[in-house]
């Protein structure tokens with residue numbers, strides 16, 4: 001378990017906070033998909049979680065003091081003059097992997113990242129996709145409780161990407177906590193159990209992905225300013241489960257009567273919602289609406 005409480009960060013000399021009051025609880029086995037437009041603060045959040053920078057204010061609270069963080073960074077972080085296998089054994093030394101565990105871990109990441117065919121090739125001469133796979137392998141070679149993936153699959157071909165995603169799922173099944181950023185929303189939809197959306201250093205949304213895969217019909221409503229008075233009371237009176245989103249709610253509906261009551265209320269409002277969606281929303285639809293259309 002890892003908790004962030006009112007975490008703020010501002011780069012030296014910057015005018016605005018890169019992280020502006022982040023509250024977050026991460027549990028073992030979570031695969032958390034972290035979405036946000038360029039500059040939203042995802043990489044900065046990862047820098048804090050991996051201990052590369054410290055918050056300006058707020059707190060990071062770790063369940064155990066010795067929890068380790070494995071990072072697959074957005075930039076390539078290996079030695080380009082070394083071969084794939086030389087890089088992997090070098091990092092195995094850094095991570096102090098020894099004996100059988102070392103052999104097993106090396107083989108696991110080589111298989112997971114499909115690196116077998118080019119183990120002896122110098123990293124500098126690999127294609128971009130292969131370099132990404134090596135970067136990924138180095139990140140998951142590290143024994144850790146929390147893994148952070150920052151745009152880890154950019155440029156990787158479809159088949160290898162599926163393999164990498166399988167490796168991510170296996171880490172979660174082994175009880176690791178994973179945070180995963182990607183601009184490929186289908187990838188997030190495929191692996192994440194929970195979605196966070198960031199914008200301008202703030203968390204706009206934190207919902208379980210089951211909200212999207214649900215078989216039940218849902219109503220998503222977003223208001224221009226704030227929810228009108230009486231809206232939350234109506235939901236409570238109809239015994240509806242509502243998931244709050246910025247300026248609105250996603251509501252599970254089980255009968256046409258419920259929809260009718262909500263519709264009557266909405267049409268009677270002087271200020272109409274700027275979004276009403278009824279159906280089974282995709283992650284992309286939801287994301288575009290909560291962020292105002294920035295992918």
Ligand SMILES: Nc1ncnc2c1ncn2[C@@H]1O[C@H](COP(=O)(O)OP(=O)(O)OP(=O)(O)O)[C@@H](O)[C@H]1O
Pocket residue numbers: 011012014017018036037038039040041042043044045
């Ligand atoms: N080294 C830096 N110095 C000053 N400001 C920075 C620095 N790195 C990032 N920022 C600023 O901090 C904010 C958050 O940037 P960050 O890189 O965390 O966003 P991101 O969500 O990871 O974006 P991307 O999707 O482009 O990787 C942005 O406003 C960015 O301009």
